[in-house]
Amino acid sequence: MDLKEIQNLIKFVANSGVAEVKLEMDDVKITIRTTLEGNAETTYVQQLPAQAALPQVAVQQAPAVVSVTSEASVPAEDSKFITIKSPIIGTFYRKPSPDKPVFTEVGSTISKGDVLCVIEAMKLFNEIESEISGKIVKILVDDMSPVEFDQPLFLVDPS
Known part of the structure; x- marks a missing residue:
């Protein structure tokens, strides 16, 4: 999963009204939590089998106008x-x-x-x-x- 896909996922979740989304794949684990103000706090951890986990990166996403829900x-x-x-x-x-x-x-x-x-x-x-x-x-x-x-x-x- 590349950075652009992660940014699109953050935007989607920030606009959806969902409180928390967790996505786990073979080598990637992503948790996105939204706050009451519509901002999304993202914790991105990539775990590779032969290496230690990378540090967590927090990203703030400003609220947008689009009203999307899942x-x-x-x-x-x-x-x-x-x-x-x-x-x-x-x-x-x-x-x-x-x-x-x-x-x-x-x-x-x-x-x-x-x-x-x-x-x-x-x-x-x-x-x-x-x-x-x-x-x-x-x-x-x-x-x-x-x-x-x-x-x-x-x-x-x-x-």
């Missing part, structure tokens, strides 16, 4: 909600064009096949359609924000 940050009472995730990497847009109204709002009722947003990838605008019917509870990404594959975009109450 399933781990959804409270227990929200477990009845279904998360609609991004099928591709790209830029998230809530409107088909700047002069048009948004596709959906919090509280809107959606049906299977309704367009929820557009994700631009490599100059192609991909309409993201709902696979379920229900009511939009929360929009998890700000307009014109970059999104990753499988990143949560919407919380939907299917009842």
